[in-house]
Amino acid sequence: AVMVAPEASRLDVLINSVALTATPIAASASPASLSIHVPSGVLRRGANTIEFRATQRHRTDCSIASTYELWTRLTSDSVTLTFEGENLGQIVDVTDLAAIGVDAKGTTTVRVLAPDFINPDATNALMRLIQQLAIALRVAELRIELVDELTAPPTPGTLDLVVAPFGGLPKQFSALREQAAGAGVASMDSPVDGNPTLVVSGPGWPDIMHSIEAMAPSMAGADRPRIDLGRTLVRVDGHSETSLANLAVTTTEFNGRRYADQFQFDLPHDFYANRYGQMELVLDAAYSADVLPGSEIDFYVNGQIASATPLLRTDGGLLRDTIIRIPMKSLQPGRNVVDVAVNLLTESDQVCSPGWTGTAPTRFVFSASSALRMPMFAQATTEPDLRTLAANGMPYADRSNVQLVISDDKNARIAAMVMLARMAAAAGKVLPVTTVPEAALSPSDDAIVIKPLSEMSSVTMTRVGLSTGASEASGDERVLTQFGSGRPGGPLAPAINWVLDTAGLSMDDLRVLPGRQSLYAPPPGSITMTQLRQPEGGLWTAVASPDANSLISGTPRMIQLDTWRKVAGWVSSLNGDQLVVQQPFAVHVATSDPFNLVNLRLVAANWFSGHILSFTGLLTLAAVLLMFATSPVLTQIGRRK
Template identity: 45%
Template structure:
């Protein structure tokens, strides 16, 4: 036995010398290369410590499994084309409207997701809460391919009306403890695999107009309306009824992305997220909706036709005026609705307060929760809405009164950042006050990036410790609590100036201004189904964004002393309307207006042969202003030259006669509807601003042009306080005028002092 043992030992020593056991017995190194099927997450917003670039992900070599086939008894949950939970702690809420039948039916929650390879499954958790009850909880462990989860929803969790569904992710890195590594953490939910399935096959059938919000979204996060309207394009009254319908559907459906398709026939099936609408006077109703023709001969009718295709809404009456009245009824305001908050929407689960003047916002009232955090980067956010005549973007500061606590190992170089509408607004070093406890610590937020309509504020804490620099094994999973933020943190909004400033497309996109507050605005819509559908799309999107309706009246020849919305391709517009549009009639380089556009850009960017322009550009860069703020005499706005035939253009011009005209146009009408739909997507719609916003088929984002001249229009009763705030903001936007005013005041004060001394002073 000893001889065999000695022989084995000798063989082992020989193999060791050759290196074979090392190859056979050593553990395989941890593989950090991307797995098949993974995609890179989008670039994070700029922060104080930008994340490193990620290596390119190889193309997937296998086709991911197909999502479950949609059934008639299901509701998709995600009102976006994708939903990604990023960072170490992420939360995204959506609102799901249910009918009484849907709330009472037994149901299951389905969810499909894919996560980044670097997410540690031992320390990461994905959770779904419905109305505060946890329905699904699972470790995050699906980096190779999309994983499908399913869980029964307990009885009593779902309720009729609005339900809050929250997707929450706690994610920790496998090996890295740096702040930069937190940007590599993501879990992507698949909208086509995330839904509620009802046992009752008839639960999704709508029976009342008040249930329209239960139409929901499809697998792409959109809602599609199939509109069957015989004679819709035959008369101005019919088209006006169509525009009224579009706005009221936008309000009633409570969805962000509404697509209206003018159809010749109703589809044979109605999948989730689709709604059929039949609209016509009683005498013109098609056979599918003829059962309501008798009721419509004497009065406006808005009702679901039970004998037609599922979820078919019929709007009828004796004539088109009655049909318009029926369409207006479906978006009628809820008398019990709170006027101080925006109407709830599928993609806006948390309250959004309307601010008309100075107000204090407690973050706990707008969806922010008290949280304990043991990671490196914590983010949370909230939203509020400002009025259409908000005019304090160059003057004043809001104040965040922070209530938070930090552990003793948090280093002073840690930071507290605040973003407003995606732009950095404040960056403050974390200073431990009172042994790591901050009560009502003020952090000022300039109102530069605030705008009319919805505003999003994001809070970000970047925590650094000595332990993270060493990064011992297991620290990403077992670090002690480092940061606590209280829901009692408050945002104090000061008094702000209120006056209309035109042109301002951000006010139109966010609040429907100036048309939502009018008795009636003119509308000019060109001929053709795509043009009418484009007009319906843009007015519906404005109504969805603002929660307000725009009273509209069709006009074949708008008068320039009144406000108007004009929708038509450039080639179809009369010459006078093109001249007033602020858009050149020729496309591309060498076209009419190219020189003026280049000159305007050169002046606004500070690239000029004039040395004073260089000085103004330098000062603007140092003070966070634009070169236009240093102009004494502002140049006229030249005509915008379309840069592509397929690019949709939104333009606003205040006419010399006083009317504010907003144009939706495009050089090539064959692309009109598709381009308008792309512009109406939430991410693009919220980027609309200035006097012109354009989006071409190949453009990655909306291109906006700031006006050189802005006209102020009084919207509030006369008030010394408001006038003072208006003057402060105007002078902050016009630096040379402010400087000259100060100089004039100094000269007058000097002359007055000299005169006073000469009159009453001592004489020798």
């Protein structure tokens, strides 16, 4: 930004926590290039973390408001690593598949050569192998292309995959035919004139499947985080305390006006405490006597303000083991992000002497010895819940078998592979899917249906909550009711609305029985995910579009990072750039251990917090029962005349 003062602002670059450079930020007129030498010994085998840290000072202003005028942007397509040496780009082991990396757009592509692609056994093998590759490549978004031959020139971020029985191997792999004719084989090669190539073959598809399963442990890479996460997320369980140092937070001495930091952690897939309770941040920090009242420390959880702690002392202060209570209503299963923002008002900034902006002494210290203290929380699964599927691949990742229904169209099958790869990357494990004909679906078992609505039977559409016609909330009804607030009307409306606003409630909070779930009609050109629990017990998830072209083009847009992290509810429909999410009326809650009384009490606390009238009715019933129970005793006490 133009307002960044280059003499007092700098960009720090670190690799694996080793500082490589601290260069002035001086590129307000046009982008500037920077070349940094990486000393020997800094890089290591496996995952490496590169960090960019910007310290920015304003040219003329010393107010907190002026800090929002400061920004530094890195053009991602020009940030590259350049290596020198022999055998560069040679990947000969599946444990190093993550080194394939991404292209200039941040995409990893798998080019699939499978002559027998439509064969059901081939489909099952490919569905499993693609999931393993998504985990091994450490990418959230995987692009898959179906090719007829491997003739394209080598391109960055691309893996060629050949899967076929020995008789169907292309001629350039004739040397493997004899070996594959006797037993299953998996070979990794990096030809000079081509992309890294993984070949999986054998006498038949059962042998190929066995080879794929045998590769799984080598492709797991549990110690290698996904590219979009940067670091492996630390799992935080109930009744635990985790130091922020374990969450990649470093102790910082700060002399500016607005300090910002962030840390992430992972919660179990069955986290069920979003309506009650508080977690605690045990804060270790200090600030100087220059800091004025009105300064504050703000914490945001998943983008929602969760706590604002003012700094009231005027003679400086030491915040040692200071407890900051943060409501857990913004927490969710899977990845959670906590942003820390410290806004500092100081006497020296009010004077704002020339040159002061870059020479101010330390005024705030944020210590990595601070800790996140999580109380015991309820653990229960809720169905339907697409958010849990998107975050952890659950509950399918823990099942022994999941039915999979896909289209007969080749490109639509590629879309199904892309979607399964995204779910596997979220789960960190392979979803055990088996393709079945749509007519053979068992409603008592879990299922994933990835098909266009034009190829889906009416029975299946109804079971996954979809329709091709206008739903009750569409058409003229939707247009006529678009300005409605969903609040009660009539002569008592002001009084009712006042009570609701005062108590912070909505009409949904006062619902006793769940509303009727209507079918959802996806708009033309959209892609929709739905999830419903079947009366027979199975949990069915559908990924559908009105036609095959919409499914093929919509799947890559649905799995994009920003969109995928917003998937939730029982319906998530992406139309253009707009994601529509509908929450279910009826939710099935289940615990893994029904005899754990402590957990059952916590589950009940969370459930009743969202069902106020049910809780009120239970209290009323308890009072009536207590009255009848004590009545015989009270009638025997005292004189009767």
